[in-house]
Amino acid sequence: MPKPTPETLQRLRDIVGPKGFIEAEADMAPYLVERRDLYKGRAAAVLKPASVEEVSAIMKLAHEAGLHVVPQGGNTGLVGGQMPDGTGEEIVLSLARMNRVRALDAENNTLTVDAGVTLAAAQDAARQAGRLFPLSLASEGSCQIGGNLATNAGGTQVLRYGNARDLVLGLEVVLANGDIWNGLTGLRKDNTGYDLRHLFMGSEGTLGIITGAVLKLFPRPRAISTAFAAVPDVEAAVKLLRVADDLSGGQVTTFELVPRIGIEFVTRHLDGASDPLPDISPWYVLIEMTAGTETAKLDETMEMALAEGLDTKLVTDAAIAQSETQRGDFWRLREALSEVQRAEGGSIKHDISVPVSRMADFIAAATDAVSARLPGVRPVPFGHIGDGNVHFNLSQPVEMDKGSFLALWGEMNGIVHAIVREMGGSISAEHGVGQLKRDEIAATKSPVEMALMRTLKKALDPKGVLNPGKVV
Ligand SMILES: Cc1cc2nc3c(=O)[nH]c(=O)nc-3n(C[C@H](O)[C@H](O)[C@H](O)COP(=O)(O)OP(=O)(O)OC[C@H]3O[C@@H](n4cnc5c(N)ncnc54)[C@H](O)[C@@H]3O)c2cc1C
Incomplete structure (x- = not known):
């Protein structure tokens, strides 16, 4: 890739105007690192076009000059797709000013x-x-x-x-x-x-x-019913999903798995967070139903589902939110799960999916496998099990040094992803491929699929100017 010449940079500046052109190191800094500090890059400039015509003019010039362009949105991606490489020759194209x-x-x-x-x-x-x-x-x-x-x-x-x-x-x-x-x-x-x-x-x-x-x-749903339920195991959680969805006629909007260790982390590190239920349970689910009726009626449906769960031993205890505050508290327990793992030291992440029916097997097999490799490792599997998607995150053993734990990232991914493949799952359920999984996807897709992806990339971007080094 040719480094953008001063003339090319001037032409780019002319396209976007002074408001859309950032070149000073300090001003570019927020665009060149993602929030967890895992991916960092350098760039020749950050461009912030204000219209589709400006984006088009940038890409025409990039195509002509063979410049590499890295599109960036809110910079919240978790796989490094929005980061330029370390050469300082790529251009970051931020869409932030196109916000109408x-x-x-x-x-x-x-x-x-x-x-x-x-x-x-x-x-x-x-x-x-x-x-x-x-x-x-x-x-x-x-x-x-x-x-x-x-x-x-x-x-x-x-x-x-x-x-x-x-x-x-x-x-x-x-x-x-x-x-x-x-x-x-x-x-x-x-x-x-x-x-x-x-x-x-x-x-x-x-x-x-x-x-x-x-x-x-x-x-817009008028009624929202939110419950936190304690379940004995992941299998029961999956069965409860079917009960709740059947009884409500498909009104379950959210069904999130929360492990006990996650609640411990949240109550330890999040101000004001407390246990959602009086007794300790190995697993919990956050269930939300929405409908066009009244909340009181929907709460009755939720109660029916939970009562059936209690009768059939899928549920050991449950609470339905009685106010917006309580609903907010339930959600905070779930949403803080990612964040609080930082306070517990190093964390190795997995964003996988398997058929919902294999979820319990997956979590059991992956837990056994990582624990055999590293006794004391603390799996924190949480998330969207209603979609067969779980963030199978690993917190470091308490006594271990963070650096030595994070050095096992690739090896742990290998162990977990082998189980995912065996179960016909995906190694990236929702966060994408980016830089993080680029080298691994070839092992999970057939040669025919990989060839098709490369053919499409070549057809649409023959000079390889768009986000090189990502996905394929
Ligand atoms: C706390 C937290 C929670 C999250 N929860 C979830 C979750 O539940 N589910 C989930 O799926 N993700 C989740 N994410 C990941 C992330 O927020 C999503 O991937 C989000 O969609 C990325 O949007 P962004 O605008 O920040 O994109 P960026 O991070 O800026 O970019 C992501 C990718 O998209 C490309 N891109 C960005 N804008 C454009 C564009 N206009 N045209 C073409 N390409 C573009 C970039 O090149 C890059 O490859 C979470 C992240 C955080 C930090």
Whole structure:
């Protein structure tokens, strides 16, 4: 890759103007490291275009000069996809200034936004119109719609509404050569050939730059019922999901697994957090149902499901939130799980999925395998088990040195991912591939699949200017 010359940098500055051009080391710094300090990079410049035309002009120039461009949204990604490499020659293209809500069509139930709109702002725009945009992640205050779609984000309501990809009707994308594809249709039915939007969603900035999207909206639920239930084991948790979903006629929106060790970490490190139930249980689930009825009626449905769980020994104790405060407390226990692991030392992460029916087997087998390799390791498996997705995170043994533990990252990934493969699962359920898993995906996909992915990359980005070194 040629280093951008001073003339090229000047041409880029002319495209975006002084507000959109950052070159000073100190000003570029927040774009060159991600929040956990795991991935860092350097860049020749950070560009912040304000329109799709500016993105297009940047890409035309990048294509002509063979510059490497790294798209960046809210910089909350967990696999290093949004970070440039260490050469200082790549360009970071941040969508942060493209943050306009373009249109809301209440009849069509759609919201059209710039890619740089934060997820929280998109949810807000829907709320103000009495609608729901259901994508929901703990990073929603910072992550952007473009980043959500580029990573096909999951989150806490996939069970009911699907992944990010299921929530999009149309896209606007700038291609590697600067061409603009305006696919901002709000159509729910359109079978005129290939569905191009799905190529770009989940492609992590390697096939095109998403600049706008038409998002699907849903009726805003009037009733929310939230419960914390103690369950004896993971198998019971999975069975309880079926009971709750059947009894409520599909109103379960969230079904999250929380291990006892997670509650211990949260109560130890999060101010004001307390045990959700009086007795200690090895496992818990956070269950949420939503509906258009009243909360009192939905609470009755939740009670029925939990009562059936108690009768059949799937549940040992449970509490239904009686106020917004209590609901918030339940959610805080779940949402703090990632954060509090930091306070316990080193943490090795896995973001895997297996069929929901294999979840209990997976957690048991993976726990045995990592404990055999490193006695004292503390698995903290938590998350979206309703989707067959669990963050099988490992906290370091108490007495161990953090550096020595983190040195086992690759080996532990190898042990856990071998079990995932055996069970027909995925080694990246929702966070993507980025840099972290780029070298590993070839082992989990067939040669035919890998060849198809490389063919697509070559066809759409023949000069390899878009986010090199990521995904494929
Ligand atoms: C506390 C916390 C909780 C999280 N919880 C979840 C969760 O529950 N589920 C989940 O799926 N993820 C979760 N994440 C991961 C992360 O928030 C998501 O992946 C999010 O979708 C990334 O959005 P972003 O705007 O920050 O993108 P970035 O981090 O900036 O970028 C991510 C990738 O997308 C590409 N990209 C960004 N914008 C564009 C664009 N406009 N066009 C093309 N490519 C682009 C980048 O090049 C990069 O490869 C969590 C992260 C944190 C910190």
